Amino acid sequence: MPASSEQGRVFVAGHRxxxxxxxxxxxxxxxxxxxxxxxxxxxxxxxxxxVEAFFAxxxxxxxxxxxxxxxxxxxxxxxxxxxxxxxxxxxxxxIESAHRAGVQRLLFLGSSCIYPRVAEQPMSEDALMTGxxxxxxxxxxxxxxxxxxxxxxxxxxxxxxxRSAMPTNLYGPNDNFDLETSxxxxxxxxxxxxxxxxxxxxxxxxxxxxxxREFLHVDDMAAASCHLIALSEERYWSAVDDHCSHINVxxxxxxxxxxxxxxxxxxxxxxxxIEYDPSMPDGTPRKLLDISRLExxxxxxxxxxxRGISETYRWMSDHWNDG
Ligand code: GDP
Numbered sequence: 239m240p241a242s243s244e245q246g247r248v249f250v251a252g253h254r255x256x257x258x259x260x261x262x263x264x265x266x267x268x269x270x271x272x273x274x275x276x277x278x279x280x281x282x283x284x285x286x287x288x289v290e291a292f293f294a295x296x297x298x299x300x301x302x303x304x305x306x307x308x309x310x311x312x313x314x315x316x317x318x319x320x321x322x323x324x325x326x327x328x329x330x331x332x333i334e335s336a337h338r339a340g341v342q343r344l345l346f347l348g349s350s351c352i353y354p355r356v357a358e359q360p361m362s363e364d365a366l367m368t369g370x371x372x373x374x375x376x377x378x379x380x381x382x383x384x385x386x387x388x389x390x391x392x393x394x395x396x397x398x399x400x401r402s403a404m405p406t407n408l409y410g411p412n413d414n415f416d417l418e419t420s421x422x423x424x425x426x427x428x429x430x431x432x433x434x435x436x437x438x439x440x441x442x443x444x445x446x447x448x449x450x451r452e453f454l455h456v457d458d459m460a461a462a463s464c465h466l467i468a469l470s471e472e473r474y475w476s477a478v479d480d481h482c483s484h485i486n487v488x489x490x491x492x493x494x495x496x497x498x499x500x501x502x503x504x505x506x507x508x509x510x511x512i513e514y515d516p517s518m519p520d521g522t523p524r525k526l527l528d529i530s531r532l533e534x535x536x537x538x539x540x541x542x543x544x545r546g547i548s549e550t551y552r553w554m555s556d557h558w559n560d561g
Contacts, residue, residue, distance in 0.1 A: 245467065246299025246342070247272040251283060251332055256412040257347060257405075258304035260460035268464070274298065284324055289331040293339035301336050301344040302463060303329060303385075311374050311444070311521045313419040318377035325381035333388050337398055344400040345467045346389050348382040348484065350452075350525050351375045352404060360490075360528035363404075364482050372522040386484045393480045399471050402484035403463055406527050410456035410546065411553040423453055426499055427551055430506040432560060440511040441503075444518030447496035452526045454489050455541035455550075462487045465537045477535055488527035489539045505547050 248265060252258035253275035265273050274296065281292050283305050307324040314321055329346065336344050353361045354369030366386070371379045382404075389400035409423040417425050426443065433441045466474070466485060478485065493501070499512050 245270060247274060247297055248300045248302070249274045249296065249298045250302045250304060251276075251328075252303070252305030254278075254412075255304060255306070255308070256410060256414070256456050257408060257459055257463075258302070259412045260410065260456040261302050261304060261463055264457070264460040264464055283331055284327040286327075286331045286335075290335045290338065293335040293341070296339070298336070298339065299342050300467060301332065301341050302467070303332050303344060303346045304463075305332070306347070308378075309414075309419045310421040310425065311519055314375040314378050315519065321375075322377035322381050325378060326384060329381070329385040330388065333385070333392065333400065336400075337392055337396065342399060343467060343471075344389070344398070345463055346385045346400065346402040347463065348385060348402055348404045349378070350404055350406045350486070350488070350527055351379045351522070352382050352386070353525070355522050359524050360526040361486070362528040363478075363484055363486055363531060366482065366484070374519050374521045390480050390483050393475075393483065399474075401466060401474055403466055403487050404484050404527070405459050405462075406452040406454050406486075406488035406525065408454055408456045408459050410550055413456075413550065413554075415554055415558050422451065422495060423498065423502075423547070424550070424554070426502045427506065427547070427554055428558065428560075430502050430508040431551070431554070433510060434506055434508050435560070438510065440513050441499075441508065442513050442515045443495065443499050444515050445495065445520040446516060447499065447512075447514045448494060449520045449522065450492045450494050450524040450526065451498070452488050452490075452492040453498070453543055453546070454487065454539060455546040458489070458539040458541050459487060461540070462532065462537050466532075466535070469535060473535070477531060485531050485535070486527040486529050487532055488529045489543075490527075490529050492524065492526040493543070501544065501547060505544075505551050
């Protein structure tokens with residue numbers, strides 16, 4: 239592996255997505271000389287032979303595996319087959335091909351939905367596989383758990399330096415603001431903004447408003463990913479073990495969906511009624527990550543929620559037609 243500050247030839251899988259694009263921005267800002275990306279048209283990561291041929295021809299040293307099919311509670315609930323199949327294909331192809339091509343270091347990005355639906359809060363890494371998953375995103379979660387376990391299996395069998403980071407709910411530039419498929423934070427920014435523009439008196443918020451979520455700005459996630467990958471092999475693997483090798487990435491505090499809705503109403507200037515729609519699912523009651531492992535490895539988030547929401551609102555206004 240090149241020196242820890244230098245990652246050699248880096249491949250960011252999923253660079254058009256919210257997380258992948260934030261990682262690319264960060265690497266470029268930090269002067270990383272060789273960042274390789276491929277659009278879906280150039281390389282379809284669900285196609286094994288294509289992925290293998292790509293890796294065989296590229297002499298890649300480091301991989302950020304941020305490519306995934308992602309979505310909010312409604313999309314996950316309605317398209318479980320797509321979520322499990324595409325994610326298993328993408329991650330299996332990339333991890334196996336990276337191994338075959340001799341990639342020295344890889345960071346697999348997962349999600350906090352890997353943890354049991356009802357877990358002690360905040361959730362530490364070893365809560366993994368201690369109970370049943372939340373049904374609305376079980377298919378996606380099973381794929382992500384398989385990704386972590388694959389990295390661990392390659393570590394045990396081949397000594398691979400394949401690491402995993404599990405972010406909490408992320409938001410920021412390049413998020414998906416489509417109301418059918420998005421997560422809650424971008425959905426509410428768009429709904430409240432549309433209501434202000436159209437003069438609507440009420441906005442519908444799904445579920446009871448009682449679930450609690452932790453939100454992290456994607457630039458903080460990119461910073462954490464770069465931090466984790468830059469740690470020496472000895473430092474990373476002395477903080478974890480090869481049967482529980484993933485690291486949570488969060489901000490350490492959560493808000494209820496009702497509190498989030500109030501914050502977004504205030505940022506967008508909406509003064510009407512917030513109406514809860516109990517016909518839509520609440521999902522997991524609470525998802526707050528224990529980030530002590532990450533903190534012990536020397537990283538802390540920098541972007542407070544209020545500021546992050548305001549900046550994301552500005553980004554949405556510049557990039558979405560009705561925004
Ligand atoms: P989750 O963290 O996997 O449950 O995914 P989401 O971000 O999609 O949803 C988080 C919570 O926000 C759930 O309790 C949703 O019911 C609630 N929520 C409220 N309004 C909305 C909305 O307009 N869109 C989405 N995606 N979730 C919403």
